[in-house]
């Protein structure tokens with residue numbers, strides 16, 4: 001894996017300075033974007049960063065749809081048609097979908113060219129654009145093909161959040177709350193106390209993710225704590241057709257419920273989180289009939305080694321346990337119980 005990877009919090013100004021350095025002197029750039037980042041983010045990027053004024057750009061479908069082999073092939077073809085060599089640089093201007101696709105394309109082109117992530121969603125700033133995982137969806141399975149291939153640079157420009165739909169902001173905030181819940185009670189408290197997203201909280205979340213990735217770059221052990229809320233969350237996302245971050249928010253409630261029962265989490269943490277979550281999210285009313293297909297999804301969750309359910313649970317805020325075995329009855333109990341007001 002390439003190891004040279006740097007996150008710059010100074011936004012586009014920092015990128016402008018960085019691209020004047022020697023290592024970028026002869027680079028040529030292709031910007032990958034979608035219709036929304038073309039409209040809301042490209043003008044700022046081009047006017048703020050001189051080196052990108054001559055860049056080519058390729059527009060891909062917005063959202064998850066761009067993470068396909070067909071779209072990757074189209075970008076590779078554009079690079080070949082334009083004579084891109086190993087000194088070419090891909091600039092991923094978008095959310096996690098564009099960053100995942102662009103990193104995947106960069107990893108494969110001529111055995112690997114440099115790429116720069118410019119995340120434009122909150123979720124991508126604090127999560128998807130950090131940590132080197134790239135992927136496309138293939139064979140009907142999300143993120144089934146990909147590499148560990150970190151961006152040379154990741155640029156955090158928080159002003160891009162201003163044009164994001166509210167649901168996307170909430171998706172990103174849920175992933176921030178997740179990272180904070182498993183690592184940092186102070187950050188967790190700040191996030192729950194503020195309706196807005198303090199800039200320092202974005203920085204702190206990125207810093208935490210970077211340090212976890214540094215300790216476990218290939219996701220063998222400690223990085224699993226970032227899956228908190230995700231075993232339940234994936235099943236809720238698919239079954240209730242909810243956006244990923246919001247489903248993870250509900251998944252965290254289920255995981256906290258089981259944490260109180262199994263790993264000693266104080267019940268007040270569960271109750272406070274439940275009150276907070278209900279201000280933003282309608283929790284679906286799950287019946288036993290709903291829960292059976294969700295159990296199937298949880299058994300098949302790729303993060304589980306055997307046909308059982310393993311979850312990240314909390315002993316306390318900031319103290320997570322990975323791979324805790326959870327029985328089907330415990331899953332049923334959790335999903336039925338979180339629907340009730342505490």
Ligand SMILES: NC(=O)c1ccc[n+]([C@@H]2O[C@H](COP(=O)([O-])OP(=O)(O)OC[C@H]3O[C@@H](n4cnc5c(N)ncnc54)[C@H](O)[C@@H]3O)[C@@H](O)[C@H]2O)c1
Nearest residue numbers: 036062063064095096097120121123124128133160163164
């Ligand atoms: N690689 C990783 O470690 C990692 C981690 C988490 C998630 N992901 C991946 O990230 C993807 C989700 O990313 P996401 O939540 O950022 O969503 P997204 O990239 O799909 O973007 C969501 C929508 O917001 C629009 N958008 C983006 N920036 C905008 C802006 N500034 N203003 C207005 N609209 C804007 C996009 O065009 C799109 O329609 C998933 O595919 C997921 O698998 C990857």
Ligand SMILES: [Zn+2]
Nearest residue numbers: 175230244248
């Ligand atoms: Zn997630």
